[in-house]
Amino acid sequence: MKRNPKQVHRALFLALQADAKNYPGGIRALAEALDLNGSTLANGLNPDHDSAPPTFATIVEIILLAQAKRTMFQLCSLTGQTTMDVDMEGADLSEEGQVKHFLSLVASASACLNTGSKYLEDGKFDAFERKNLAPLLLALHQVTASLYKRFSE
CATH class of the missing domain: 1.10.287 (Helix Hairpins)
Incomplete structure (x- = not known):
């Protein structure tokens, strides 16, 4: 029997769930910004719920909207990497x-x-x-x- 990816990568989904909850207005507001059902998103992020995880595209949008640093840390740790803040404000590309x-x-x-x-x-x-x-x-x-x-x- 294939294990639910949310259980296999529990730390990642716990981080994603925490970042989503930290979004102004919580998961419901984030779901609204993503044009998704709030309960569906909440269940999809919950590693203890049997529902399917969000799509990769949705996860990327959550990372961008919620500035999901916990999630990025967990993603990087899957490949033995780490994150770092890089100042890109006013990046002069000339x-x-x-x-x-x-x-x-x-x-x-x-x-x-x-x-x-x-x-x-x-x-x-x-x-x-x-x-x-x-x-x-x-x-x-x-x-x-x-x-x-x-x-x-």
């Missing part, structure tokens, strides 16, 4: 904007590599050094992801 963004990537990489190289002179990273490197690595990761997003649009 050639000049892309060049400036690339130069900010180079600056972030340079700061991270310079600091890391200095710390590694003794052949190890101590707690203080790791604490100082962590935000540099995160900044580098974020600017890389942001630049990749701009280049792939």
